[in-house]
Amino acid sequence: MLVCHCNVITEREIEEAIIQLLERDPWTLIVPAKVYHTLQKRGRCCGCFPNVVETIIRVTEHYHSHAGAGGEDVVSHLDRVRGLRSEFGSRGHERRQEGNRAA
Template sequence: MLICHCNIITEKEIEQAIIALLDEDPWQLIVPAKVYHSMRKRGRCCGCFPNVVETIIRVTENYHARSEAGGVDVVSHLDRVRELRVQYGSKTHEGRKTGHRAA
């Protein structure tokens, strides 16, 4: 599935970049800008960033579920990240008006 139309980046490419970052340091904070930087890309319109955040959360959960780390610590941390995203991220809709359509 195509995630970023500006850079033509697929979900699989983003997942691979996230896994490569987690292989370097499993407990680092991964944000969309870090993922794009690792792929030598940059966010242009940044409309894809909410989908990238969801992919980061999903891939990180799966990565740590397969690792030897304690599952309780991982789940509690990711739940806190989700709460912050709901609290701060989903209210503004990236500053776009309700009737905004890209196409």
């Protein structure tokens, strides 16, 4: 599935980059900018970043559950990240005011 239309990046490429980062350091903080840097790309419109964050959470959770190192701690931490994302994540509607429309 195509995640980033600006750079033509698929979900599989993002997952592979995340796994590559986790294999270097399993407890590194992975953010979309780090994933894009690994892919030698950069965010353009950054509209795909929320989907990249969800992919990071899913792949990291899966990686650590199969590694068997502190699974309960990882899951509880990722649940807190999801809670923060729902609290602060997508309420700005890409910083557009309600009355403004493109086109």
